[in-house]
Every structure is written in C-alpha cells, then in structure tokens.
Amino acid sequence: MARVMAIDYGKKRTGLAVTDPLQLIASGLTTVPTHELVPFLKKYFATEEVEMMIIGEPKNLDGNDTHATPLVAECIRVLQKNFPHIPVKKVDERFTSRMAFQSMIDSGLKKKDRQNKGLVDEISATIILQEYLQNKM
Numbered sequence: 001m002a003r004v005m006a007i008d009y010g011k012k013r014t015g016l017a018v019t020d021p022l023q024l025i026a027s028g029l030t031t032v033p034t035h036e037l038v039p040f041l042k043k044y045f046a047t048e049e050v051e052m053m054i055i056g057e058p059k060n061l062d063g064n065d066t067h068a069t070p071l072v073a074e075c076i077r078v079l080q081k082n083f084p085h086i087p088v089k090k091v092d093e094r095f096t097s098r099m100a101f102q103s104m105i106d107s108g109l110k111k112k113d114r115q116n117k118g119l120v121d122e123i124s125a126t127i128i129l130q131e132y133l134q135n136k137m
Contacts, residue, residue, distance in 0.1 A: 001021050001022055001023055001051070002021065002049035002050055002051035003018045003019050003020070003021060003023070003048060003049065003050045003051070004018070004019045004023055004050070004051060004052050004053075004054065004129065004132070004133075005017070005018045005019075005029075005050050005052070005053045005054070005129075006018070006026070006053075006054050006055070006056070006125045006126070006128045006129035006132065007037075007053060007054070007055040007056065007075075007079075007125060008055075008056050008093065008121050008122075008124040008125035008128060009034070009037075009055055009056065009068075009071065009072050009075045010034060010068075010121060011034060011068070011071060012033065012034055013031050013032070013033060013034060013121050014031065014032055014033075014034045014037050014121065015028070015030075015031045015120075015121030015122040015123070015124050015125035015126075016028075016029040016030055016031070016032065016040075016122065016125050017029055017122065017125035017126040017128070017129045018048075018050070018129070019129065019133065021049075023133065024133070026126050026129035026130045026133055027126065028122040028123060028125065028126045029044075029122070029125075030122060031121045031122045037075075038078065038079075038082050041079075041082070041083065042082070045083065045086070050086055051086070051087075052086060052087050052088075052089060053079060053083075053086055053087070053088045053089070054088075054089045054090075054091050054128065054129065054132050055072060055075065055076060055079075055088060055089070055090055055091070056072070056090075056091060056092075056093025056124070056125070056128045057069065057072055057090040057091060057092060057093060058072060058093055059092060059093075072090075076088050076090070091128060091131070091132055093124070093128055
C-alpha cells in the first residue's frame with residue numbers, strides 16, 4: 001500500500017504528515033515554507049509512494065468559509081495541476097490548531113517550544129490525518 005499525506009495549508013507555512021505504508025499510523029513529516037511546497041512534494045514523491053493527499057479545509061463554527069478557504073482552494077488547484085495522478089480530498093480542519101497546541105501542553109513542551117508555529121502546523125496536519133484514518137475505518 002502507499003502512504004496518505006495530510007496537508008495543513010497556511011499562507012506562510014504548511015504542515016505535512018504522512019501515514020506508514022500500511023496506513024495505520026499518522027506521523028508528522030515536517031513544516032515547509034508555503035512557497036516551497038510544490039518543490040518539496042516533487043522530491044518527496046520521487047522517493048515515496050503516496051496514493052492520496054488530504055488537505056484541511058478551513059471553516060467557521062457555523063460551517064461557512066473563512067478568509068483562508070479561497071487560499072486552500074487555490075492550493076488544491078496547484079496540487080492537482082502538478083500531481084494529477086494523486087487525488088486531493090478536503091477534510092474539515094476546525095479546531096485542529098487548538099488541539100495541536102493543547103497536545104503540546106499535554107506532552108510537557110516548554111513554553112518556548114510551544115511558540116514554534118511550524119511545530120503547531122505539523123501537529124495539526126498529524127491530527128487531520130489521524131481523524132481521517134479513524135473515520136475511514
């Protein structure tokens with residue numbers, strides 16, 4: 001089996017997480033500057049087989065689009081253009097940043113480490129992927 005990749009897209013940084021080849025475990029991969037996302041993915045896909053990308057879709061509590069929703073839609077368009085053989089699926093990402101920050105507190109990370117926004121993005125991508133795997137079963 002191939003991996004599934006989760007993307008927590010942001011204007012400045014994008015968090016990435018992947019499953020193991022059996023699609024049982026979600027692990028944080030990295031955070032990349034958003035302008036380097038496509039080159040990073042091209043390198044990654046050259047060495048790892050990925051069967052699907054899931055991307056967090058930002059929504060307000062009432063389910064309406066946020067200011068970031070059009071940015072994610074544009075990212076999806078770019079991903080589909082550059083990687084037409086890999087499907088992209090949108091998933092709800094409400095609360096993932098808050099959950100990521102709380103998991104950092106719960107794991108005992110120091111305040112200075114919790115201020116690393118790149119780490120929050122990577123953990124958010126991991127949470128998106130974990131939720132996807134749970135709902136898939």
